[in-house]
């Protein structure tokens with residue numbers, strides 16, 4: 001953190017997971033897969049899926065309201081809403097604007113951030129600048145996804161991996177020595193092809209003289225992923241990125257009380273933890289319950305770790321994510337409340 005800037009920390013968290021549980025056994029009836037394969041290769045036992053009436057902003061609203069309540073604030077205190085998502089309700093208006101209206105954050109500015117599964121870390125980094133500079137006092141940062149809406153439920157390579165959900169945090173000024181101590185962000189657009197959703201972008205439609213269908217030829221309506229390439233990238237980058245964030249905070253891994261990695265695959269988490277030489281009890285894992293919820297996974301894990309009493313005031317928490325872009329990001333936070 002730059003010298004002389006206002007320390008900024010998380011003062012409230014909230015989550016929303018849809019009620020509908022989709023089990024591996026149910027997926028066995030949809031595609032050629034097995035509970036055993038999914039559990040062994042990914043660590044995922046079940047995931048949550050929104051019903052037909054819900055959207056990403058509905059999940060974001062519930063998580064955001066819970067975070068505000070836990071921070072002891074009402075929506076009219078919010079200066080800015082930043083939503084990280086790759087599954088917005090629509091291209092525009094932004095999901096953040098939909099949330100602003102739905103929660104009644106009457107004075108808040110609002111915008112979305114798109115950085116794949118790293119979205120929450122990117123949003124945290126962007127949002128924290130407003131508090132650090134003194135421009136805003138209260139920022140609501142939400143990671144929210146309805147990945148079930150962009151998955152081909154006939155593709156076993158992807159449909160077993162993802163789930164829906166939202167997690168939110170409130171950022172506020174905190175006491176000196178607490179809050180966000182370091183942030184590390186990165187990207188490599190040359191890996192963009194490894195994980196993408198190309199439908200309806202400016203690459204593929206709206207060409208005069210063609211019908212919508214013709215101009216979209218060759219582009220996919222659903223998320224596409226080169227799983228094993230993403231796997232290798234993820235293991236390498238999670239280790240590097242987390243190590244850099246810890247170093248920037250002037251710490252070693254031994255100073256970190258809890259690592260909260262993006263929850264994509266238990267094998268990725270374990271391999272990255274091994275590279276960082278972290279004991280299991282220092283790494284938070286809930287991928288078995290929710291699958292990969294992209295931007296929501298880190299704030300959901302953070303909230304659950306707090307509920308389980310795994311984080312207390314003064315603890316050093318490291319967050320680390322990777323995702324489409326390709327992107328990556330990590331941060332070290334000294335818990336302030």
Ligand code: ACO
Nearest residue numbers: 033034037116117156157160227228230231264265323324
């Ligand atoms: N059930 C049964 N078999 C399957 C399934 C399934 N659900 N999915 C794939 N297989 C098969 C494949 O077809 C392949 O069969 P083949 O050898 O006959 O061709 C075999 O299993 C092995 O496939 P691999 O891809 O080598 O399996 P791998 O061990 O790499 O695991 C996985 C695949 C789970 C996708 C893994 O590569 C992974 O987790 N990758 C990272 C994915 C990820 O994190 N994505 C999110 C990024 S974040 C974001 O921004 C959205």
